[in-house]
Amino acid sequence: MSSRGNLKANLQLFVTRRCQLRCVYCPILKGDGVMPLATALKGADLLLGHGSPSLRLDFGGGEPLLNFDVVxxxxxxxxxxxxxxxxxxxxxxxxxxxxxxxxxxxWARSRRALLEFSMDGAPADHNRFKAAYDRGLDPYAATRAGVERARRAGVPHFVIMVASPANVNRLAENFEHLLDIGVRSVDLSYAIGASWSEEDEAAFLDQVERVLARHARALESGEIRLGNASQRVEPTVLNSELMVDPDGSLHQMSEWMFETTPASAPAPFPVGTLDTVKDINALRWSRFHAYYTLLKMYEGNEKVRAAILNNISFGLRVGKFFRGAAGRLGKVPA
Ligand code: SF4
Structure with missing residues (x-):
């Protein structure tokens, strides 16, 4: 994001904080907060005031399809x-x-929406890291069914696959599993908030190299798409977006990157609410704001601060690695 302002021209509505899952690495506090339609409409109005001729309204949470009527x-x-x-x-x-x-x-087809599905690979790893909260739910089976429906319907989508230090050695294997079930567009991510040691980092890059070596031709031709080699921006932990909570308050995503760990200080740059912020073009933030926000909010928690710094340095090296990979694959890096 530019330090001159909100050039991304998007706004994410957290239409609910409810979710059927409790992913081990999910930083978002769950709750019963559900965005009323009136709040969502105000959010849309704020975005439509952006100076760009091309805008994007994003839906997240929690699980946004639990409030699909409002979407x-x-x-x-x-x-x-x-x-x-x-x-x-x-x-x-x-x-x-x-x-x-x-x-x-x-809805997705007629509104030309892009769907980002979170799926971590084969059943054992998926269900280990994306644990069910709703009783009787098999997260892997339920997510796979939805992903396959989207594929059969030809609705644009991609899968974001998150690796954690505990399963990073199976990243390539889990990637193959996604290909086996028909997925052709993947972003490889790593768990934010986890501490990535030098060995973990080496394992992550080694596993990605295996994916690149095995599928070089399909990646070059575009038959398989790896978002990291084109549009994914690192370090992820500083990639802040403008969000609206179900209660209508506005936030930078960086405020929520470690939300499940209580912060020791309030966010240093409060954005306001949909009732107080009238002009989205007047909002300014940058990666520096995200960096300062995170360190300020967790200044009393050395463990989180260490994780933030770890995730920044790891993310910078991952970004450099993928810029090199993009060159090899003939892609234009972000
Ligand atoms: S990562 Fe997504 S699916 Fe998992 S608990 Fe968080 S909101 Fe739910």
Whole structure:
């Protein structure tokens, strides 16, 4: 993100803090907070005031499909307003895919939404790191069914696969599993908040090298897409976005990167609420803001501060690695 301002021209609505899962690495506090439609409409209005002619409304949480009625209504409203304003508007949703059905896919197809599915690979690793909260749920089976439905329906999507230090040695294997079930577009991520040792880092890069070596031709031709080699920006922990909580308060994503660990200080750059912030173009933040926010909020917690610094240095090296890989694969790095 530019230090001159919010050039990304997107806004993420946290339409709920509920989720059927409790992923081991998820930094987000769960709760019963569900965004009312009126709040979502105000969020859309704020985004539509952005100076860019091309905007994107994002849906996240929690699991956004647990509040799909609001997603559908706000997207229809925002599209009508965008058309009147002569702006292009796209949609993006981060989802565990458990509730992806024909209705959701029809919404995604007709609104040209891009779906980001979180899936960590083969059943054992997926269910270990993406544990069920809802009783009787098999997270792997439920997510796989949703991902396969999207693939059969031809709805644009990709999978984000998260590796943790405890399973990094199976990254290439888990990647193969995603290919086996038909996935062709993947972003490889690493657990934020975990501490990545030199050995873990070496294992991560070694596993990615195996993926690149095995699939070089398909990656070059575009038959398989690896988001890290084109658009993923590192270090992830400093990649802040503008978010709206279900209660209408506005935040930088960096405030929530370690949310499940209580912060020792409030966020140093409070953004405001949908009632107090009237002009999205007046908001300014940068990676430095994200860095300062994280260190300030956790100044009393050495363990979290160490994890932040670890994730920054690891992310910088991962970014450098993928810029090199992008050159080898003939891709344009971010
Ligand atoms: S599915 Fe997403 S929101 Fe739910 S626990 Fe996992 S990472 Fe967090």
């Amino acid at each position: 559908r209504e706000v997207s229809d409203y925002a599209l009508r307003r965008a058309a009147r304003l002569g702006k292009r508007l796209g949609f993006y949703m981060v989802t565990n895919a458990i509730l992806v059905d024909d209705e959701v896919l029809e």
